[in-house]
Amino acid sequence: MSDSDSVAQAMKMQNIPIAKPGIGQSEATARIISRPLLIFPCNGNGIEALDCLGSKFYPLGFIDDEPDKVNSDRFGITIFGREVLDRFPDAQVLAVPGGPMSFRERERVIASLGIPVSRFAQVVHPLAQISLLATVGINVLIMAGVVITSNAIIGDHVCVLPNTVVHHDAVVGDWSLIGSNVTIAGNTTIGRNCYIGSGTSVMNSIKVGDRALIGLGSNVIRDVPPSITVVGNPAHALS
Numbered sequence: 001m002s003d004s005d006s007v008a009q010a011m012k013m014q015n016i017p018i019a020k021p022g023i024g025q026s027e028a029t030a031r032i033i034s035r036p037l038l039i040f041p042c043n044g045n046g047i048e049a050l051d052c053l054g055s056k057f058y059p060l061g062f063i064d065d066e067p068d069k070v071n072s073d074r075f076g077i078t079i080f081g082r083e084v085l086d087r088f089p090d091a092q093v094l095a096v097p098g099g100p101m102s103f104r105e106r107e108r109v110i111a112s113l114g115i116p117v118s119r120f121a122q123v124v125h126p127l128a129q130i131s132l133l134a135t136v137g138i139n140v141l142i143m144a145g146v147v148i149t150s151n152a153i154i155g156d157h158v159c160v161l162p163n164t165v166v167h168h169d170a171v172v173g174d175w176s177l178i179g180s181n182v183t184i185a186g187n188t189t190i191g192r193n194c195y196i197g198s199g200t201s202v203m204n205s206i207k208v209g210d211r212a213l214i215g216l217g218s219n220v221i222r223d224v225p226p227s228i229t230v231v232g233n234p235a236h237a238l239s
């Protein structure tokens with residue numbers, strides 16, 4: 001059986017709906033252009049990713065490391081163990097692990113999947129707006145209402161939650177998680193492996209150091225050193 005046959009069989013067994021046709025597309029076109037996607041893990045960002053697939057991807061399954069979840073399903077989508085990566089080598093992968101308590105492990109956890117860069121997907125909600133002058137990396141999840149303006153750079157393995165705005169010339173480093181309703185002003189640099197809590201504003205030209213955590217609803221008006229947590233207005237270190 002070919003890979004595409006086995007993918008089709010898996011979808012049939014799970015009763016996976018094929019992606020809905022986009023505007024002006026027939027269902028036949030949607031079937032041709034949609035690619036199978038494995039989402040790792042079955043966490044909050046993973047299930048929110050389902051809303052962002054448009055007609056570009058269809059969810060072949062989740063991958064999770066928790067034995068209790070494996071072989072169950074969420075919304076009718078099977079949760080597999082990591083071995084599914086070998087079973088469906090044509091499936092692309094979106095890896096979105098980590099939250100406020102575990103985000104510093106994201107680089108290690110994503111690397112532990114051991115897949116080539118070419119397998120990582122770039123998932124952008126159809127209602128996000130990305131400037132043609134912006135750059136977006138691989139294994140990136142960008143949710144509804146996000147606006148990324150001219151010459152901004154979003155690194156690899158980054159998630160940006162709904163309604164966040166990343167302004168001109170800003171840089172978001174690899175492995176960073178950006179919450180919802182965040183404003184990252186022009187010329188700002190968010191380091192690698194940072195966590196920017198929802199509702200935060202970061203002032204122009206600020207530098208946020210690698211592995212820093214900005215708490216929910218903060219106003220960042222001064223540079224943030226690496227590896228620390230800041231909260232509040234104005235944001236200050238959490239002792």
Ligand SMILES: CC(C)(COP(=O)(O)OP(=O)(O)OC[C@H]1O[C@@H](n2cnc3c(N)ncnc32)[C@H](O)[C@@H]1OP(=O)(O)O)[C@@H](O)C(=O)NCCC(=O)NCCS
Pocket residue numbers: 100161179180196197198213214215216217218229230231232238
């Ligand atoms: C910053 C954060 C990680 C701290 O968590 P924590 O280590 O468990 O800290 P605690 O809840 O014990 O709070 C410690 C102190 O910091 C204060 N604090 C915590 N988060 C704060 C925030 N976002 N803004 C202002 N003060 C905050 C608490 O009031 C407390 O102050 P106190 O010691 O004077 O009572 C967490 O509060 C946070 O903001 N997480 C981000 C959540 C988020 O963005 N979620 C979006 C998901 S989409």
